[in-house]
Amino acid sequence: MEQDHHTTLTPDTPVRYLKGVGPKIAQRFEKLGIQTLADLLCHYPRRYIDFTQPYSIAQAPLDTECVVRAELLAKNGGRIIPGGRRMDRATAGDEVSTLELTWFNNPYALQKLEIGQTYYFQGTVSGGFLRRQMINPQVRTAQQIESSPLQPIYPQTEGLPSGTIARCIRQLLDHAELLGEPLPEEMLKKYRLPGKAEAVRSIHCPACAEAAAGARRRLIYEELLVLQLGIGLMKHRAAAATSAPMRRIDPAPFWESLPFAPTGAQRRAVAEILADMAGEGAMNRLLQGDVGSGKTLVAAAAIWACIRNGYQAALLAPTEVLATQHAEGLNRLLAPFGIRVALLTGSTKAAARRTTLAAIRGDEADLVVGTHAILSENVEFARLGLAVIDEQHRFGVRQRGALAGKGESPHLLVMSATPIPRTLGLLIYGDLDISVLDELPPGRTPVKTRCLSGSRRRELYGFLDREIGAGRQVYIVCPAIESDPCAPSEGALKAVKTYYEETAQALLPNRRVGLMHGKLKPKEKAQVMTDFKAGQLDALVSTTVIEVGVDVPNASVMVIEDAERYGLSALHQLRGRVGRGAAESWCFLVSDHSGEAVQKRLKFLCSTTDGFAVAQYDLETRGPGDFFGSRQHGLPMLQIADLMNDTRTLHAAQSEAAALLAADPLLRAPEHELLAAQVERMFRQAGAMN
Ligand code: ADP
Numbered sequence: 057m058e059q060d061h062h063t064t065l066t067p068d069t070p071v072r073y074l075k076g077v078g079p080k081i082a083q084r085f086e087k088l089g090i091q092t093l094a095d096l097l098c099h100y101p102r103r104y105i106d107f108t109q110p111y112s113i114a115q116a117p118l119d120t121e122c123v124v125r126a127e128l129l130a131k132n133g134g135r136i137i138p139g140g141r142r143m144d145r146a147t148a149g150d151e152v153s154t155l156e157l158t159w160f161n162n163p164y165a166l167q168k169l170e171i172g173q174t175y176y177f178q179g180t181v182s183g184g185f186l187r188r189q190m191i192n193p194q195v196r197t198a199q200q201i202e203s204s205p206l207q208p209i210y211p212q213t214e215g216l217p218s219g220t221i222a223r224c225i226r227q228l229l230d231h232a233e234l235l236g237e238p239l240p241e242e243m244l245k246k247y248r249l250p251g252k253a254e255a256v257r258s259i260h261c262p263a264c265a266e267a268a269a270g271a272r273r274r275l276i277y278e279e280l281l282v283l284q285l286g287i288g289l290m291k292h293r294a295a296a297a298t299s300a301p302m303r304r305i306d307p308a309p310f311w312e313s314l315p316f317a318p319t320g321a322q323r324r325a326v327a328e329i330l331a332d333m334a335g336e337g338a339m340n341r342l343l344q345g346d347v348g349s350g351k352t353l354v355a356a357a358a359i360w361a362c363i364r365n366g367y368q369a370a371l372l373a374p375t376e377v378l379a380t381q382h383a384e385g386l387n388r389l390l391a392p393f394g395i396r397v398a399l400l401t402g403s404t405k406a407a408a409r410r411t412t413l414a415a416i417r418g419d420e421a422d423l424v425v426g427t428h429a430i431l432s433e434n435v436e437f438a439r440l441g442l443a444v445i446d447e448q449h450r451f452g453v454r455q456r457g458a459l460a461g462k463g464e465s466p467h468l469l470v471m472s473a474t475p476i477p478r479t480l481g482l483l484i485y486g487d488l489d490i491s492v493l494d495e496l497p498p499g500r501t502p503v504k505t506r507c508l509s510g511s512r513r514r515e516l517y518g519f520l521d522r523e524i525g526a527g528r529q530v531y532i533v534c535p536a537i538e539s540d541p542c543a544p545s546e547g548a549l550k551a552v553k554t555y556y557e558e559t560a561q562a563l564l565p566n567r568r569v570g571l572m573h574g575k576l577k578p579k580e581k582a583q584v585m586t587d588f589k590a591g592q593l594d595a596l597v598s599t600t601v602i603e604v605g606v607d608v609p610n611a612s613v614m615v616i617e618d619a620e621r622y623g624l625s626a627l628h629q630l631r632g633r634v635g636r637g638a639a640e641s642w643c644f645l646v647s648d649h650s651g652e653a654v655q656k657r658l659k660f661l662c663s664t665t666d667g668f669a670v671a672q673y674d675l676e677t678r679g680p681g682d683f684f685g686s687r688q689h690g691l692p693m694l695q696i697a698d699l700m701n702d703t704r705t706l707h708a709a710q711s712e713a714a715a716l717l718a719a720d721p722l723l724r725a726p727e728h729e730l731l732a733a734q735v736e737r738m739f740r741q742a743g744a745m746n
């Protein structure tokens with residue numbers, strides 16, 4: 057530990073105070089979300105390498121990481137190989153076989169070892185039955201293994217491998233008490249959990265597998281308790297009396313202004329919303345409805361009622377394309393009532409922005425539609441009464457909190473097309489009431505979905521050409537290579553452009569084909585969308601920028617190239633861009649992937665248009681990983697707990713959190729100070745707890 061004499065360590069001490077952590081390493085730690093000593097102590101290992109159960113050379117599984125116990129028989133010398141790398145070799149053996157060991161660019165590894173001694177070699181065994189070898193093994197002595205039999209493997213990042221992280225954490229273990237004990241004594245007793253410092257020490261450096269498991273159990277419990285407390289606190293805040301008391305308003309005039317009748321489900325949802333808004337507490341409602349069920353119209357009715365009550369409303373959308381579309385659509389619906397709609401996005405120019413901000417502050421804008429730019433601090437509403445968040449799954453609990461913080465306690469409506477299994481829904485949206493749109497507007501024909509291989513692309517384009525000839529428009533979604541973190545973004549751009557030029561334009565020579573991708577300037581994006589909407593473009597080649605929300609009813613065909621790259625829910629969202637008009641609509645999933653599982657997955661999508669069934673299938677076959685990426689549900693990232701597998705602990709944590717909050721609703725009691733700080737830390741990122 058390298059520190060000034062006068063620095064005392066605190067949980068908030070930056071990691072660069074550790075020995076061996078300079079600015080560069082500190083930066084890499086930051087990539088892992090680690091800034092402070094507390095962050096580092098709470099960076100838990102993903103798994104362990106168990107040195108207590110070594111294999112003999114002959115029995116070691118091939119091509120899998122394992123530990124082999126053998127005697128060092130000979131050092132075979134080092135040399136520089138072509139290319140300038142240094143190579144050191146040795147031979148180890150047991151009663152039956154020998155193992156060739158090779159290290160590259162690591163002359164020290166072998167120096168420390170003695171011939172005739174027995175060691176534990178960890179690495180991947182390769183080769184045949186007669187000649188087995190291991191490249192760059194890690195070596196341990198029996199003594200080392202006695203003191204730490206399980207080697208922790210940490211989530212790592214480039215330039216910061218697990219071993220380096222382990223060394224940094226080891227320096228800190230004597231200071232684990234720094235973290236304090238957030239859990240009440242009785243709780244530890246009741247669930248037979250180890251104390252915090254002990255658990256942290258054990259998870260990083262367990263004496264045995266049971267100790268690691270016990271530590272894990274305790275830390276999972278704590279994390280889930282903190283999560284539940286955070287959600288509980290938000291709910292409590294939300295349940296506060298609203299600062300925007302409203303009269304109950306009859307939606308009839310709004311319904312009558314429409315060119316079509318609302319569906320029964322839309323009427324029901326609006327009735328529930330208006331009742332909430334006329335209540336004493338602030339509304340906190342989730343509107344769930346499959347793609348195309350008409351959520352925007354429900355939001356429009358709520359906004360209309362809010363503004364009729366003399367308040368302002370805000371609508372938050374996840375992309376600029378969608379925000380722009382909503383601003384136009386809502387303006388069309390609401391302008392007849394004299395409602396003034398403003399658009400605010402990241403690309404709103406400075407001058408326009410100033411005017412808009414002044415209008416919002418001065419109560420001259422009734423409805424503000426925008427992207428997360430609305431959340432920025434200098435946006436001040438005169439009288440915010442209702443905040444609507446579209447495509448909630450793209451935002452999070454955190455943003456939800458930040459937007460709610462804009463008014464004192466405005467009413468909140470969040471909308472999502474991602475159906476979530478009920479029990480999990482209760483957890484994730486535990487602070488929300490739910491309205492469901494379980495009915496599509498009339499006159500829709502279900503989208504016909506087909507899988508095909510790239511060899512039939514010419515045939516497919518023939519079909520597209522005929523559809524365009526019949527007055528329809530088509531989307532062609534190209535692989536979003538951008539989603540691959542290893543692919544340079546230039547490469548991604550090239551892929552879309554190349555496809556656009558060499559495939560789409562070439563195969564639709566007489567049609568107007570547009571190009572849309574994430575790298576376009578917002579203005580250019582808006583222009584492309586406007587052209588497409590106005591029918592100035594016949595086909596739109598796009599990355600998944602158009603995945604959410606876009607609404608062009610005349611578009612009747614969706615082609616998705618390299619369909620196997622996406623989860624079914626994402627494909628379902630994309631498919632939802634068509635089938636919005638009366639025309640028969642099609643979705644083509646193009647894939648050259650012949651894997652059985654992939655084909656089965658795509659076939660499943662062909663067999664159903666039910667978003668709930670799709671989500672369920674995704675959850676079962678791809679596991680909760682996708683589903684519970686923080687992008688999907690917007691909960692804070694969890695360090696150690698797994699919402700799907702730790703359900704029993706979750707339920708325990710849920711009831712304990714409820715009991716704690718019943719006694720201390722704002723978590724202000726001195727004995728809850730540490731817990732409150734943990735909640736704060738977990739939810740801190742976007743200021744959800746403001
Ligand atoms: P989503 O729920 O996916 O956000 P949208 O709000 O974009 O769906 O609505 C899909 C389409 O259905 C839009 O073109 C909208 O104008 C239309 N729509 C919504 N409600 C009705 C209705 N009651 N009758 C006819 N069309 C409707």
Ligand code: MG
Pocket residue numbers: 351352446605
């Ligand atoms: Mg929508």
